[in-house]
Amino acid sequence: MQDMNAAGLSLGVVGAGAMGTGIAQVAALGGIEVRLFDTREGAAAKSCEGIAGRLSKRAAEGKMPADEARDAAARLNAAGALADLSGCDVVVEAIVEDLEVKRSLFAELEAIVSSDALLASNTSSLPIGAIGAEMKHPERFAGLHFFNPVPLMKLVEVIPGPDTTEAVVEALTVLSRRLGRTPVRVKDTPGFLVNYGGRAYATEALAILQETVATPAEIDAVMRDCFGFRMGPFELMDLTGVDVNFPVTRFVHESSFGDPRLRSTALHRYMLETRRLGRKSGRGFFDYADGAARPSADAPGDAAPARSVFVHGDAPILKDLVGDCGAQVLDADDGSSPILAAPVGEDATAHAVRCGVDPRRLVCVDTVGDMSKRVTVMTAPGADADGLASVVALLSAKRAVTAIADSPGFIGQRIAAMVANLGCEMAQMGLAEPADIDLAMRLGLNYPKGPLELADAIGPRVVHAILSELQALTGDDRYRPSQWLRRRAALGLSALQP
Known part of the structure; x- marks a missing residue:
């Protein structure tokens, strides 16, 4: 196995889409020789040219040294065939989310690369163990999940499969740092950490909307102004696109055997079916047509005030x-x-x-x-x-x-408690170390606080009380408190306490 900090390290990237292109860019900037391959004719070359152009533009704007941009561009190479990746020390796959397609690709790669080369998948949802189940040497295979856009998003989830060696996990952790990313080791579970933990923010907002408690604009305003989120849940869904967030939500819910904590609503699916996808379609939970006004979240205050x-x-x-x-x-x-x-x-x-x-x-x-x-x-x-x-x-x-309208837990209590509770459940499941759960959620989703930090800010006993009341009043196990939360609330401990 090559030293991940070696000067001559070479990285192969399969897939010249947005993710593969981003991985290639940060690798080239990290001083690594990159070979980018895509089955589409000319796609890899076009991607390399695009990266070089963006780096040159940044240099011209004074955002990076000109020689650094030039040297990084020189490290980018478009591969004409998969076999051109044979000499790579590491190969990262960033292709379509299809289990059989990925398995087929890694079977080809195993026949091409050297015996000590590392193989990794950038899958955002498919189990790493399932992808590597038919590999001849799954011990050198792991997940390396970057976030889009890769050059801006610092988080990388490092996900070992059941056969991955500790040496491989450590090597990919070192590689992630060389690429300027922050690695977090995550358990191989549906949605991994961020895509699993991120379900609560949007789905509870959707539940509040379904109950006609408040409008999307009102819900967003409360979460921005009262809890410090950079974007409200409906703004965020419109930005990422319902065609992205609904399938991920459905996958995580179904893969978790219908856990009601992860349940979405019929409206979420309806938005997809009617192509109200958000910004990309011009209309989602909000209207993005030119001149469209954003609904107000403020109640009129023109009556005589109470004395x-x-x-x-x-x-x-x-x-x-x-x-x-x-x-x-x-x-x-x-x-x-x-x-x-x-x-x-x-x-x-x-x-x-x-x-x-x-x-x-x-x-x-x-x-x-x-x-x-x-x-x-x-x-x-x-x-x-x-x-x-x-x-x-x-x-x-x-x-x-x-x-x-009348709602147990208002808006903010409900959403914040659900975010905190799902973070506690991730800690209970051992998806990552408690501090790493918070780190990953802050970096991966731009949350103002990690879910366990949020639980501590509100108070574990208060969060537990909110959820217990919600469960009692609604009869819905969606609100059942995590055992991690219950124990720490009962003992007066921090939610971050292992």
Whole structure:
């Protein structure tokens, strides 16, 4: 086996699509001789020319040294036949996601490359063990899953199969670092780590939409403003494309024997069937036609603001919020003023019944998450519309307000708890080390916090309480808390505690 830091290391890439081209580019920049092959006539040469052009442009713009761009371009070679990869020390496959096609390719490669060459697949979903099951030497084979666009995305998942040696895992880890990537060792499981863990953010948003709790614009705004996500779940699905995210979601759900935590909705499939794919089709959850206006997430605050409110329960943060907005916090319910409460996991209906407060005057406020930019409020069926409008007007004086229909866990609690819970389940399953789970999710999905960090930020006991209430109120095992989470919540430990 060649030293992955050797000056003369050569890398073969099979597949000159977006992923293969990106892998070839970062390898050339890492000082590695690259041979790129594609079965399509002229595709590999065109890819090499495209990389050289982009590097030259970056150099001209002063974004990289000219000699570095020139030297990297010189390391790129288009292979005319698969046999031209015979001298490569490592070969990475980046072709169609078809198990039999990949198996056939690796059978050919095994007959071509030297006995100590390493073989790797960039598959995003197919089991590494299944791809290597018919190989003569599966011990030198592993997954090396890059993320698109490769030059920008720093994460690489290193996935050993059942026969992969530790020396091969270590070599591919070293190679990943040479390519300027951050490697994370991941267990061979459906969707690996990021594609598995990323299901919660979108699917819970889809569940909230299906229940007509809120609109896509409202859900996105809450997750951006209150939980720090760079993009809301519907913006993100429109960006990646429903034709990409729905098949991955379906694959992970089916491969996990229908685990309800990973379940999507009929609307998700309908978007695919009607070709409302997102930005690429001009219409998805939002309209991307020229001049199309983005729906507002803000409740109108043009009513007369409430002058006094009663805050039910021990909620000092809610009292501070009301006081900051200029209203009086009553010492006792006067029978006519709005009643504010901050339930965790409950909806307004359940909270009103459990606490014996007037559901017509009750306005629930989500105090989990950042309230400096936006506040989420909800009411029970039959609530007084004027009372809600007065509370919205009051809170709108200092921040945006999103008013939603009754929902256990509001919007933010539900989505954040589901993201955290799935991270805990990944830790329970041993998909990676707890800290690596967070690292991979931050790098692979641009999450502001990893799921276990998110659990700690909210508090494991609070996350567990949210999920327990959701499960009890809905009767849906989708919300069953991970045993990893339950134990750490019960013991008062960090979610990152092994």
